[in-house]
Amino acid sequence: MNPADEPLAEVVxxxxxxxxxxxxxxxxxxxxVVLEERYFPPLLGDVRGVDVVDIGCGTGRGTIPLVRGGARVTAVDFSDGMIARAKRRPEWREVRFVEHDLHQPLPFAAASFDRVVSRLVLDHIERPGRLIGELGRVCRPDGFVLLSIMHPAMMLRGVQARFLDPESGVKIAPRSAANEIADYINGALAAGLRIDHFSEHRFDEEAATNCPRGEKYIGWPILMLMRLREGELAPCHRRVERAPF
Ligand SMILES: C[S@@+](CC[C@H](N)C(=O)[O-])C[C@H]1O[C@@H](n2cnc3c(N)ncnc32)[C@H](O)[C@@H]1O
Structure with missing residues (x-):
């Protein structure tokens, strides 16, 4: 058993x-997701009339609320299956879907979007600094990049994104990257972005009432949020050391 007291998953x-x-x-x-839904929307705010890109849109959990909020929405993912699910949502025709691997440069001109959001994706991206640089590039100077990320502490405790495959009954983990907080922070600073918000969130009793399955995580830091804008921190804050694991 791993520290989360659950069988190890097959990594694919x-x-x-x-x-x-x-x-x-x-x-x-x-x-x-339960915890993320509490903290992400207030940091995003009103999106009426702005251009937003949802990076790693998945089944559209975060994409469709952008449409409902009045944004012009582009959504990017590389999974046909996830995009096909997103297209079952009634508002999908109002979204421009782009199939793309986020390990490659984004297929958008500089300063294309007012808001660049990415929800629970970066923990799958190797060397996330490169993607964070791309997110900054496609964001307009008066806009911001908003990221939610599975907290790196989860992986250290043996937990990563995974599901029970109903067909095989096997626990499957889409490959995650062993990123550390420093990788995200250094990625932002190297891209010349200012960290305007940074927070870590523990699963709590209130979240467990909406999601009893998460009870075993009460007290664990499971979520990180970063909001990035143009403009650097003072030079003395320009690098964070990775933990010596
Ligand atoms: C945990 S899901 C999150 C989906 C959605 N953002 C949400 O919060 O519900 C992660 C998504 O990131 C996408 N993803 C992971 N790595 C990717 C990559 N290299 N290129 C494109 N999409 C990727 C996956 O296909 C998946 O849809």
């Missing part, structure tokens, strides 16, 4: 994992 390539997860992704109670 990230895209394959999400293609297989897509059909049941929205039906599962996900402790991380």
């Amino acid at each position: 390539p990230t895209r394959e994992g999400y293609d297989r997860w897509a059909e049941i992704y929205d039906d599962e109670q996900n402790p991380l």
Whole structure:
């Protein structure tokens, strides 16, 4: 048993994992999503009339509320399965979907969007600094980048994104990256972005009432949020050391 007291999952390539997860992704109670839904929207604020890109849109959990909020929405993902699920939502025709691997440069001109959001994706991205640089590049100077990320402490405790495959009965983990907080912070600073908000969130009793499956995580830091804007910190704050693991 790992520290989360659950059997280890079979790790598969990230895209394959999400293609297989897509059909049941929205039906599962996900402790991380429950907590994220509490903290992400207030940091995003009003999106009426602005251009927003949802990076790693998945089944559209965060994409469709952007449409409802009055934004012009582009959504990017590399999983056919997840995008196909997103297209079952009534408002999907109002979204411009782009199939793309986020390990490659984004297929958008500089300063294309007022808001660049990415929800629970960066823990799958190796060397996330490169993608964070791309997110900053496509964001307009008066806009911001807003990221929610599974807290790196989860992986150190043996937990990563995973699901129980209904077909095989096997626990499957789309490959995650062993990123540390320093990788995200250094990525932002190297891209010349200012960290305007940074927070870490523990699963709590209130979240557990909406998601009893998450009870075992009460007290664990499971979520991180970062909001980034143009403009650097003072030079003395320009680098954070990775933990010596
Ligand atoms: C945990 S899901 C989150 C989906 C959605 N943002 C949400 O919060 O519900 C992670 C998503 O990131 C996508 N993803 C992971 N790595 C990717 C990559 N390298 N390129 C494109 N999409 C990727 C997956 O296909 C999946 O849809």
